[in-house]
Amino acid sequence: xxxxxxxxxxxxxxxxxxxxxxxxxxxxxxxxxxxxxxxxxxxxxxxxxxxxxxxxxxxxxxxxxxxxxxxxxxxxxxxxxxxxxxxxxxxxxxxxxxxxxxxxxxxxxxxxxxxxxxxxxxxxxxxxxxxxxxxxxxxxxxxxxxxxxxxx
Numbered sequence: 001x002x003x004x005x006x007x008x009x010x011x012x013x014x015x016x017x018x019x020x021x022x023x024x025x026x027x028x029x030x031x032x033x034x035x036x037x038x039x040x041x042x043x044x045x046x047x048x049x050x051x052x053x054x055x056x057x058x059x060x061x062x063x064x065x066x067x068x069x070x071x072x073x074x075x076x077x078x079x080x081x082x083x084x085x086x087x088x089x090x091x092x093x094x095x096x097x098x099x100x101x102x103x104x105x106x107x108x109x110x111x112x113x114x115x116x117x118x119x120x121x122x123x124x125x126x127x128x129x130x131x132x133x134x135x136x137x138x139x140x141x142x143x144x145x146x147x148x149x150x151x152x
Contacts, residue, residue: 042107050099076127077135
C-alpha cells in the first residue's frame with residue numbers, strides 16, 4: 001500500500017513539474033519565438049495602452065506574462081466582433097474587453113506571449129471612448145501556391 005501512495009505522489013509531482021514547465025515556456029520563455037525583424041519599434045520611455053479581449057482579460061494570466069496583473073478598465077472596440085481567438089471587422093459590431101497600461105518591457109512580454117509577427121499582429125485602433133490602443137489580431141495565413149512544372 002505504501003508503494004502505491006509513493007507512486008501516486010511521484011506521478012502528481014511529475015505532473016506538477018510538467019505543468020509549471022509548460023506555463024513557463026508559454027508565458028515567460030523566449031524559447032520557440034524568434035521575432036521577425038520588421039516589428040514596430042518599442043520606445044523604452046513610453047507607456048502603452050493595450051486593448052485585451054481574451055485570455056489577457058484575466059489578471060492571473062497578465063501576472064504570468066508580464067510579472068504583474070496591473071489595473072484594467074472596461075473598454076469597447078467598435079467595428080469588430082470577437083470570433084474565437086480573434087476579432088473580425090464588422091459594421092455595427094462591438095467587442096467588449098479591457099484596456100491595460102503597460103511599460104515597454106511589458107509590451108515586449110505581451111508581444112512574446114502573442115507571438116507577434118508569427119501568430120498575431122499588433123495594430124493601433126480607436127476604442128469607443130476615442131482612446132487609441134494597441135490590439136492583437138490573428139495574422140492572415142499565408143498560402144503558398146504550389147505549381148507542378150513539367151519539363152518536356
